[in-house]
Structure formats: structure tokens, C-alpha cells
Amino acid sequence: MMNNIIETHDLCCQFNRIKSVDKINIQIPEGAIYGFLGPNGAGKTTTLKMLLGLLNPSSGSIKIFGEKMPTNRISILREIGSLIESPSFYGHLSGYKNLKIFASIYGLPNSAIEDVLNIVELTPHANRPVKHYSFGMKQRLGIAIALIHKPKLLILDEPTNGLDPAGIQQIRDLIKRLPTLYNTTVLISSHLLSEVEQIATHVGIIHGGKMLFQDAFDVLRKQQTSYLIIDLEDPSKAYQSMQKTGWDITVNHTAISIRLDTPGQKTKIFECLKNFNIINVKEKHRSLEDIFLDWTGVKKEV
Amino acid sequence: MLFNLYKLEFKKIQWSILIFLILLDTIINASLGAMFMKSNSWYFPPSWSELYIQSLSFHALFFYPLYVGIITSLVCFYEHKNNAWKQLMCLPISKTNLYVAKFMFITTLLAITQLTFFIGYFITGWIIQPPGKLDVINYIIYGILGWLAMWPLVALQLWISQKIKNFGRSLLINIFLVLPNVVVATGFPSYIAAWFPFSLSYFAMYPQGSVLSPDFHPIFFWSIAFFTSILYFYIGLTYFINRNWN
């Protein structure tokens, strides 16, 4: 059985009586790339800050690597690399000197600095003061700081924010390599399903401080379905006859809608409906994006 | 680990700003000391100790306590800017060690400031050659006592500085608080003034036995200094350990 790297129990966080995070139970198995998905203001950053001990939970408990946070704060943090919201560093110092500060805290040799500069492709800019970096370069430096000690757990809060498409691709490839490269478990937050879809093995969907869904990504993928929407002259009659044969079906005053589990079912449906006057047939796909938007209550414009 | 964090502070600080501040304090007070000694020479005959008293007033009443505030803000400023606190707090370092390292670093910078002030005084004296004997040991003691007397203020400022993100605002607050010092330190007896941490170095550094010497009660004074240091440090540290880092 795989161990959970992160486990929270009914984690809550409250700001001025408003619950920003409400009874969250996160479980992240070892070696996973866990996409923490939610719209703006869902409580992603707040949750990640509690995991890192930056915010005190108002109730609930956290276990990381099987140890209690914040009781064993220092030994847990030794194995975590993180980038929360915008990257932070000393603007008047060069990229190299910034990394040097972190390297000396972890007790790492200079070669670790050069390695990580190479990984994020900042080597040519290593000796410029960070305040002269572009936004994307700062973001890369932030990721470099998070990776410098080859952590067992990497926590990234919307890491591709502000990166160009090439940069996004590069970070994505890097994150995908991490589990095999350093045996790192990754927790990455995002408000874009498409981004999580491309890298995550596991997913947690948070909305309004509550966890709506959490499982392997493939389980979420299975929620995708297609519907056949059939306009009929007499939909209610068709509904009654189809329902008896066990279809997952809904009806309104012009059409019936039938859930398709396999494409081959279409012929069977037409067979059943051969005695009805079909006006029009449409197939509608309910994509992950639709599911996500349904769950998070933001309706897509038609 | 503590020593490691202390060393890191040296790498972060912008030495150009600091050297400018320290030289400013030294040069202004050495010049004022020489000038006032000359202009007051009719009432107070020039001597090494007269030069000291004239240089000291402005340093101990205004510059030194102000610098405690400025240096403390500066030492926290790099973390406030760009929100580096957040990054620092995600590192495997003890919060207590980090806080103590900052405290030690600030007192180190203040020791350098104090040392430079005395070097300025010695050089000025060497140039104008006032009559009388120079008792170096005495001045070393004043220097150390004046430095120790600022510890309660360092503890207080470190508590406050972790809250105030804006360096300019912090500077303004400090100037505003240092100004009443002229009244507090020169007008009140030490056991009252000692509760106002800005005034302490003036009492500790002013030689006793002259007409203008402040009303000084060493036992009360140092007890209050010790007690308030511990109190402010404890409150500041507890706040630092338990606070949220947004």
C-alpha cells in the first residue's frame, strides 16, 4: 500500500469569522502529482499556507511525511520545496546570491546552485540583481529556490502564472519529470483545469473552501459523458417508453436527453425510437471543463 | 544554525546605506562637539571631557536612538519587501533562532556605530588637542554602557518592525518618537525616564559629577533597562513565533 505524503483532517481556516477553508481532508499519495484545482478565492493558497505553517489552522490537523505539522515543523520543512503566490527574494542581490542564501541554510555546495540555475535556464542571468529580472525570470528563480535541495515534496501555488507558453511548457515538463528524477511528490494549485489535466495524476477540486472532489485523475475523467438530445413531436411518450427499458433519460417539452456510455448505443436508441417522429438529433459532450464549471457554480456562457 | 543565520544577515544588508548612516552620525557629532566646545569655552573651559560632553549630547539624545529604529527597520525591510518573510518561514530554520539572529545582528551594527562615534571623538580631539588628560578606559566604559542601554529599545523596535512594512512610515514614527527625548532625558530623573527606552543611552553615557549631569540612579536605571529588555523581547518573540505570514 502506498503511503500518503500529505494527510489533513478536517482542516479549517477562518478570517474574521468567515471560513475560507472548511473541513478539508487532503490525501496525497507518494509519487503523485496532485492538482489542487479551484476558481479564484476558493481557498487554495490559504490551504497551502497552512500546510507550510505560514497560517495557523483554526481547527483540524495536518500530517506530512507521517509527522505532525506544526509540531515537527523544522524536520518537515527540510524535505519541502515551495513557491507560494508571487516568488519572494532579496531584490538588491543577484539571482546567484539569492540562491546562495538558501543553499547555505540547507547546507548545500555551490554546485547545487549551478545545477538548479541550469534546470530553470537562468544561468545567463545569474549575476544580475533580481530587481531587474522580468516577471517570468523571477518566477523561474522562485522555482529554482523551491528545487535547490531536491525536496521530497514540492508545493507550488499557480507556478505558471505570468510565464510565456514556452515557459509554461518547460515548467510542465520539469514537474512531470520530478517524481522519477528526485522521487518528488508534487502538489500544484491551479485555477485552470486544462493545466492540471496535462500533468496531474491526482486531483482535488476545491470551491468556497470545501473539497468537492478528490481522487485519481482517471476517476474524474470517467465522469465525462456524452448525451444524445433528441427533439421529438411527443417527447413525453417517448420518455415513458424508453424509461421502461432502463435508459438514463431526462425529458422536457420538446426533447429527451439520453446518457451515452458507449457510442454503439446510438443504434439501439434509434431502434427503440423508430415509432416516434424524430425532428432532430444532437450529440452533446459533457467535458471535464463542463463538469468543473458545473461543480464550481460558474456557468459557461452559451 | 543560529550563527549561520547571523552570518546571513551580513550578506543581506546594503552596506553602502549603513556606512553612510554611521559616518553621518560620527561626522556631525564630532563637528558639533568641536563647535560647541569652542562657542561655550567662556563658560566651560575646553578639555577632553568637555569635548566628549558636547559631542555626546546630540549622539545619545537623537542619532543613536534614531539609528536603533532605522537599523531595525532596515534589518526587517529586506524581508518585508517582496514578502521574503514567507519564503524564510518555509525554510527548516527555527523561528526563535531567526529572531535572535536578527537581534544579535542589530546590536552588532549598533556596536559598530558606537565604536565609530568614539573614533570620531578621538580623532577630533587629536586634531584640536584640548588641554587635560584623556582617560581612554572611561570612554570605553561609557561606550559599552551606552550600547547596552539601547537593548530595551532594540527589543521594542524588533517587535514593532515586523509589523510595519513601509520603511518610510517606520522612519517617520521613529523621528516622531525620538524628538520628545530631549525633554524626557534632560528633564526627568532616570527612574522615570528609563521607562522611555529612547532616553537610556543618554543617561548611561553622560559622565556624572558635572553641573549638567542628569539625575542618575544606577540600580533603578539598570533594573528597569534589564526588565524592559526581557519584557519587550519576550513579547516580540512570542508574537513572531505565533503570527500568521500572509
Ligand SMILES: Nc1ncnc2c1ncn2[C@@H]1O[C@H](COP(=O)(O)OP(=O)(O)OP(=O)(O)O)[C@@H](O)[C@H]1O
Ligand atoms: N489574510 C486574509 N484576511 C482575510 N481574508 C482572507 C485572507 N487571505 C485570504 N482570505 C480570503 O480567503 C478566501 C480564499 O483565499 P485564497 O487566497 O486561499 O484563494 P485562492 O484559491 O488562492 O484564490 P486565487 O486563485 O485567486 O489565488 C478568499 O475569500 C479570501 O478573500
Ligand SMILES: [Mg+2]
Ligand atoms: Mg491563490
